[in-house]
Amino acid sequence: MYIWPNLKGKKVYFFPTLDKCFEGVLFYDTKEKKVYVYSIKDNYKYETFFKWIIRLKIQRLFKSYKSALTTIFLESSSSSTPIASILCESNYTPYWKNSNCTNI
Numbered sequence: 303m304y305i306w307p308n309l310k311g312k313k314v315y316f317f318p319t320l321d322k323c324f325e326g327v328l329f330y331d332t333k334e335k336k337v338y339v340y341s342i343k344d345n346y347k348y349e350t351f352f353k354w355i356i357r358l359k360i361q362r363l364f365k366s367y368k369s370a371l372t373t374i375f376l377e378s379s380s381s382s383t384p385i386a387s388i389l390c391e392s393n394y395t396p397y398w399k400n401s402n403c404t405n406i
Contacts, residue, residue, distance in 0.1 A: 309328050310329060310330050311327065311329060312327070312376060313325060313326070313327055313328075313378075314326045314327070314328055314339065314351075314375065314376060314385065315375045315376075315377065315378050316351075316354070316355060316358070316368075316370075316373055316374050316375075317373050317374075317375065318358070318363070318364035318366075318368055318373065319364065320380050322363075322364065323378065323380075324341070324342075324343050324358055324363070325342045325343070325378075326339045326340055326341050326342060326348075326354060327339070327340045327342065328340075329347075336349065337349075339351060339354045341354055341357070341358075343358070343363075344357070344361070350370075351370035351374055351385075354370075355368055355370055372384050372386055
């Protein structure tokens with residue numbers, strides 16, 4: 303939020319799989335001077351993406367471990383750019399493999 307203030311109030315999407323998505327909102331608490339991820343699923347605020355993902359896993363909404371930076375997107379499409387593209391300065395490897403399929 304300090305580097306990218308335009309992310310305040312922005313929706314973020316966590317994709318544990320290509321066909322499943324959970325929605326959250328980034329917000330800044332001016333009283334506490336902290337950034338939170340507000341989970342729309344369970345109506346709770348989390349201090350980090352990691353804590354949000356762990357809570358979803360504890361609720362058994364998905365099974366395997368996931369990387370927060372590669373599975374959280376700023377758009378509701380898993381083919382969009384992950385949040386890692388703006389948070390990391392170095393090149394990142396996309397989590398989802400894009401493939402073009404043709405049906406004849």
